[in-house]
Amino acid sequence: MRTWRVGSISMGASLLFLGIFLLFSQLLKWDSAYVLAGWWPVLLIVLGAEILVYLYLSRQEKPILQYDFLSIIFVAVIGTLGIGFTVLQATGLMEQMQAFFDSEVKTADLPSYNHQVGDDVKRIVVDSSYYPITIETVTDKEVSVFGTYRGTFSGDRPFFSKPEDYLLTTQKGDTLFITLKGLPESNGWRQSGQEMQATLVVPASKSLEISSNYNDVTLKPRTLSSSWEVSSSGMVNLVLPSSEDLTINAENVGDIQGEDAEWQFLEQANVPESEEEGIEDEGIPNKSATLKLGTGQHPITISHSDQVNVSIQN
Structure with missing residues (x-):
């Protein structure tokens, strides 16, 4: 006589x-991950129904359940995977994984x-935040x-749909403030760069006054008729026509390139980089110099920057 072992039919x-x-x-183009997440409760229904049917059809007063453990373990593994998909879906990790692979x-x-x-x-006062600006x-x-x-x-949806998404502009009195906002960053585990x-x-x-949080700034003035100031920048690149009437004042900058452009250097000073327990470091060199083009009528002042690079175009 064939023996009925609970678990075989369930599997x-x-x-x-x-x-x-x-x-x-x-x-029907269903999402397979959501199918697995919604399908696993069927395992419990089928296994429970099999036990009830076995007990109902058994002719013994005290029926003893016999299990097919190999089949039950197989069903349990599949059910665990389904529960895992459900947990991922409930916590939102499933959507993040989907977005990562689709991005x-x-x-x-x-x-x-x-x-x-x-x-x-x-x-005009400009804060370029963490990004280079020209x-x-x-x-x-x-x-x-x-x-x-x-x-x-992820998909075709852009980060920015209007200028206000990345730019803040406010006018106070005679000053227009312009600030570049940061790009959106994910709170998840994926890196966006x-x-x-x-x-x-x-x-x-x-x-014009520019602050760039030690990022690169490129200046390309033409027929400048005002004064500019640049502070706290990484590298300041100046691309200047030889016909300009400018005076470039570099104050306390780390290095000056384009020194063949007739820079007038001031006395070089060593500024202590840090002080600890009364001992001073040798410091880092800070240069100050002036470059005059034409009559030098309009000043561009660059202060507390890592490097100044000047390119004069004829």
Whole structure:
């Protein structure tokens, strides 16, 4: 007589239902991960139903259940995997994993910002935050920001849909404040490696103050008719036409390149880098120099920067 061992039918039925679910997931384009997460309770239903049927059909007063342990272990492993998928889905990790595998690193355009400034604006203050910035001039009275950014995208949805997503502008009195916001970062375990390259175009007649948190700043003034100040930058690159009437004042900078451009150096000082228990380090050299182009009517002052690099174009 054939012996009925609880678990054998459950394993067969579970594999049958799993195959049916996976078949429909292929035909109907269901997400296989969600199918596995929603399918595993069928295991408990089938196993419980088999036990009840066995007890009902047994002719013994005190029926003794006999189990097919190998089949039950197999069913338990499949059920554990299903529970794991459910936990991932409930905690949101499933969506993060899906977004990670569907994501790609792309370069996109920054939404352009254009703003007319009136005669009441005398000064523009720029904070480029953690990103390099290029600044050029125009003869009209319009401030513009454009450029590109690079990051990890999921689907076709960009990080920025309007200038306000990456740019903060506020006018207080005669000063226009411009701040570049940080790119969005994931709180999960995936790394995104965002970058942004922005170009700011300002009127040549407006005074400009730039702070860049020790990132690179590139200055390309043309027909400058005001004063500029740059502080706390990494490398300051100046691309200057030889026809400009400028005076470049480098104050307490780490290094000056383009020294063949007739820099007038001041006395070099060593500034202590740190002091501990009364012992001073030898310090790092800080240079100060002046470069005059033309009549030198309009000053560009660069202070507390790591390096100044000047390129004069004829």
